[in-house]
Amino acid sequence: MDNSPTSLFDSYEQDFKHIVSSIREKLEGDAKNESGEARKTALRRVEMELDEADEMVSQMEIEIQGIPQSLKAQYTSRIKAAKNDLQRFKKASKDLHNSLARSDLLSSTTRPGMGPATSDEPYGSSNDRTRLLAGTALLEDGSRRLVDSQRIALETEEQGADILRSLRGQREQIQNSRDTLQRADTSIDRASGTLKKMIRRWL
Structure with missing residues (x-):
């Protein structure tokens, strides 16, 4: 068993690198290229692993307190690099979340069975306009009955x-x-x- 003053720091750093590698694979793979539930699932896993990576950095900051002063500057630099990596992946994850939210918003404006609106047909296809007019007439009839x-x-x-x-x-x-x-x-x-x-x- 390694009892050196840097052994736990090194262990946490290795765990951090392993988690970051997994995060990178997901951000560049399913979280970016997939759609729908597969993409949402990948992003949820990324969020969980980002939390784990954050915990590893916290443990590294604790362990650096017991490292000899002669080595502390080197390990401080390694913590700084780890934090920079973590922030970069957090930003990438946030960007993908925002992209997914925009996609969901755009898809929600097109109901099943209705074509997307265009400048020539702001309410969709002619069939969609017929449905809209029928719905409006039904609403007006209901209003008259209520009156x-x-x-x-x-x-x-x-x-x-x-x-x-x-x-x-x-x-x-x-x-x-x-x-x-x-x-x-x-x-x-x-x-x-x-x-x-x-x-x-x-x-």
């Missing part, structure tokens, strides 16, 4: 309000009639009592 439904609902609400007002008036009339009958009953009872008194006096 009609709202109108009917308002009319029904007004009719309901009229019925409620009529019922309220009838209820008041019934209540007034009941009060009138009660007063008449009271008057009849009083008159009956008066007549009974008069009859008793005559007898």
Whole structure:
């Protein structure tokens, strides 16, 4: 087992170079040349390996603290080179991500079954325009039906309000009639009592 003060640094550096080599292969291969899910998968793997490479650089920075001063300048230069490589591959990965995002955006503007728009046909082919017009007509018809439904609902609400007002008036009339009958009953009872008194006096 190598117990030299630079052994762990050298080990981490070798791991870093191995990971960077794998990243380079993916960036120059599937992540660049493939499309769709294959490209996305390659870019995800690149991101994972970039994280691993970043961790290796961090470990190298830790290990350099224990390296003798006479060797430190050489190893500091190697860390700097590793960081430069890492930044370069991070930029390349970011550029490919942006390229993929643009491709997805452009592809999303062309729906399945519809041709791409051109300057002569800004809405695609004639068949596409027919579909668009049909969809617009359907939307307008739906809007008209909605307006009609709202109108009917308002009319029904007004009719309901009229019925409620009529019922309220009838209820008041019934209540007034009941009060009138009660007063008449009271008057009849009083008159009956008066007549009974008069009859008793005559007898």
